[in-house]
Amino acid sequence: MEQTPILEVEGLCTTFGRGGQTLPALRDVSFTVGEGEVLGLVGESGSGKSVTLRSVLGLARRYGEVTGSVRWQGQELTTKSERDLRPIRGRDIAMIFQEPMTSLNPLLTVGQQLVETLQAHTDLPRKARRDRAIEMLDLVGIPAAASRLTDYPHQFSGGMRQRVMIAIALAASPKLLLADEPTTALDVTIQAQILDLILRLSSDMKMGVIMVTHDLGVVAQTCDRVAVMYAGRIVEQGPVRQVLRDPHHAYTVGLMQSVPEGVAPRTQLYSIPGTPPSLAHLPPGCAFAPRCAASTEACLATRPALLRVSEDRQLACFNPKTQTKGCAA
Amino acid sequence: MSDTAVSSSAPTRPSRLQLALGKPGFLLGCVIIGFSALLALMPHVFAPYDPNFIDYVAIRKPPSWEHPFGTDSLGRDSFSRVIHAYRVNMQMAILATVFALVIGVIVGALVGYYRGIADMIFGRVVDAIITFPFLVLVIAVVAVLGPGLVNMYIAITLVGWVYYARLMRAEIIAQMGNDYSDAGLVMGYSDRRIIFRHLLPNAITPVLIYWMTDMALAILLGSSLGYLGLGAQPPQAEWGVLIAEGRNFITTAWWLSLMPGIAIVLTGLGFSLIGDGLADLLRPRG
Numbered sequence: 001m002e003q004t005p006i007l008e009v010e011g012l013c014t015t016f017g018r019g020g021q022t023l024p025a026l027r028d029v030s031f032t033v034g035e036g037e038v039l040g041l042v043g044e045s046g047s048g049k050s051v052t053l054r055s056v057l058g059l060a061r062r063y064g065e066v067t068g069s070v071r072w073q074g075q076e077l078t079t080k081s082e083r084d085l086r087p088i089r090g091r092d093i094a095m096i097f098q099e100p101m102t103s104l105n106p107l108l109t110v111g112q113q114l115v116e117t118l119q120a121h122t123d124l125p126r127k128a129r130r131d132r133a134i135e136m137l138d139l140v141g142i143p144a145a146a147s148r149l150t151d152y153p154h155q156f157s158g159g160m161r162q163r164v165m166i167a168i169a170l171a172a173s174p175k176l177l178l179a180d181e182p183t184t185a186l187d188v189t190i191q192a193q194i195l196d197l198i199l200r201l202s203s204d205m206k207m208g209v210i211m212v213t214h215d216l217g218v219v220a221q222t223c224d225r226v227a228v229m230y231a232g233r234i235v236e237q238g239p240v241r242q243v244l245r246d247p248h249h250a251y252t253v254g255l256m257q258s259v260p261e262g263v264a265p266r267t268q269l270y271s272i273p274g275t276p277p278s279l280a281h282l283p284p285g286c287a288f289a290p291r292c293a294a295s296t297e298a299c300l301a302t303r304p305a306l307l308r309v310s311e312d313r314q315l316a317c318f319n320p321k322t323q324t325k326g327c328a329a
Numbered sequence: 330m331s332d333t334a335v336s337s338s339a340p341t342r343p344s345r346l347q348l349a350l351g352k353p354g355f356l357l358g359c360v361i362i363g364f365s366a367l368l369a370l371m372p373h374v375f376a377p378y379d380p381n382f383i384d385y386v387a388i389r390k391p392p393s394w395e396h397p398f399g400t401d402s403l404g405r406d407s408f409s410r411v412i413h414a415y416r417v418n419m420q421m422a423i424l425a426t427v428f429a430l431v432i433g434v435i436v437g438a439l440v441g442y443y444r445g446i447a448d449m450i451f452g453r454v455v456d457a458i459i460t461f462p463f464l465v466l467v468i469a470v471v472a473v474l475g476p477g478l479v480n481m482y483i484a485i486t487l488v489g490w491v492y493y494a495r496l497m498r499a500e501i502i503a504q505m506g507n508d509y510s511d512a513g514l515v516m517g518y519s520d521r522r523i524i525f526r527h528l529l530p531n532a533i534t535p536v537l538i539y540w541m542t543d544m545a546l547a548i549l550l551g552s553s554l555g556y557l558g559l560g561a562q563p564p565q566a567e568w569g570v571l572i573a574e575g576r577n578f579i580t581t582a583w584w585l586s587l588m589p590g591i592a593i594v595l596t597g598l599g600f601s602l603i604g605d606g607l608a609d610l611l612r613p614r615g
Binding site for chain 1: 507511514515518
């Protein structure tokens with residue numbers, strides 16, 4: 001399904017300086033998100049998933065250098081001032097964080113924090129704001145919503161707090177939600193509920209979602225498309241079914257093999273050999289080459305570009321795996 | 330389902346007031362400071378004589394029923410003078426600290442939030458001021474401005490705000506590590522709203538506790554300057570001034586310096602006990 005993209009990211013590079021050396025956290029990241037589309041960003045810790053989200057919203061430029069282009073419905077965001085970004089943040093693009101325990105202000109009631117967003121982005125009168133706040137809490141499945149408005153965050157459990165966070169993020173009906181590992185800190189039963197909630201709201205409100213996660217299970221369940229990141233670059237991108245069924249990049253293959261599925265008890269789990277490279281000492285060629293079984297001289301010497309390999313798939317690899325099935329162990 | 334919320338009225342958790350009542354030190358501090366405030370507000374009710382009334386027939390009388398703390402070399406009632414001094418000295422605790430508190434909190438919050446060049450300059454200023462002993466720096470400023478209470482407040486504020494700002498900056502930076510400050514940004518809130526509505530209330534507790542301790546220090550410092558002749562000026566009844574007046578007669582009329590000294594220790598103790606108790610009470614419980 002071809003959609004007009006609401007968010008187009010092109011050639012995004014984010015560099016952090018530390019003690020005289022520069023750390024390229026993102027290198028030439030490009031992707032698009034369509035209306036109502038759910039894009040998954042997967043990769044190991046430190047591969048640049050969260051930095052991508054923060055760069056899109058203009059948070060990363062507070063502590064690093066961001067180049068490239070982020071276009072939101074045709075408007076360039078990277079060159080906008082903080083003041084001009086404010087009406088877009090929260091109203092058009094919202095974000096939820098990994099850690100529900102610290103993402104709410106502990107000193108304000110849940111109601112105050114919900115109303116605050118509405119105050120910033122809508123001109124609803126006082127009474128209507130309260131009604132909308134109750135409606136939002138109800139929408140995210142918090143029982144007895146009206147009576148919980150005056151409760152403080154510490155009176156909610158982790159899963160409930162993440163629901164509140166989602167309610168706050170969605171209060172102004174954004175068109176794109178950036179979800180930074182929204183379920184990592186929650187236990188498994190709650191995870192599924194929160195993911196269902198995000199998906200349901202996304203399709204009800206025709207809201208695009210960028211779902212950052214390191215859990216391929218989550219990707220398979222929730223996303224339309226997936227982008228696999230490694231050492232600050234996107235190495236493979238495409239529709240979820242195709243990528244997971246027939247991964248081309250050796251790193252994607254490795255990620256999938258690392259998911260313990262149908263393994264006999266008490267056998268050693270698979271892990272990709274080696275560790276991700278330090279951002280300060282990136283190899284000149286493919287960043288994954290030192291860990292890759294299929295790497296050649298060319299892989300070590302030159303960096304493969306992210307190229308279109310089929311109608312809607314992109315890949316950055318010289319020696320792609322191209323079996324149609326059964327490549328995962 | 331583990332996803333249900335915790336009841337909002339858990340009966341097992343004692344309220345802050347109940348906790349406070351269980352702390353004898355904190356209670357004692359409150360009693361001392363409460364009584365001191367009473368003396369400061371209406372010294373006339375408690376003092377038997379006018380503090381400046383001179384009785385030529387009662388020069389340097391030792392403590393008696395008539396003059397509980399004795400009389401000084403001009404025949405003024407020492408007890409009345411110590412009580413009237415509460416007004417000046419309690420006023421010092423407030424006025425020497427409150428401006429430093431306000432300036433320090435605002436500057437500390439801003440440099441902590443924005444960092445950058447302003448923060449680097451701030452760091453140098455802090456280093457420069459903290460290198461010198463507090464008293465030496467205050468004396469230097471008073472020497473420039475001239476002695477007197479108002480100049481003393483200005484001098485203490487000029488030096489003291491740094492300590493509040495330093496503490497506030499560190500707390501703001503620590504609070505910014507929590508996602509709610511970034512969450513405020515991505516919700517499109519203004520910097521002012523994030524700093525003053527979200528970060529500051531979460532970061533201010535240690536500053537308020539330090540404030541209590543600082544009030545005790547302010548009384549000590551104020552009386553030191555009074556003793557040195559740089560703060561309150563005679564014939565005003567002020568503890569430092571009173572101690573200085575009694576200094577020449579310390580072997581023959583010891584009560585003249587001892588009684589205001591006890592008053593200093595007592596109020597200082599009171600503020601410290603409150604600060605200590607607050608630190609305990611306001612510590613996040615979880």
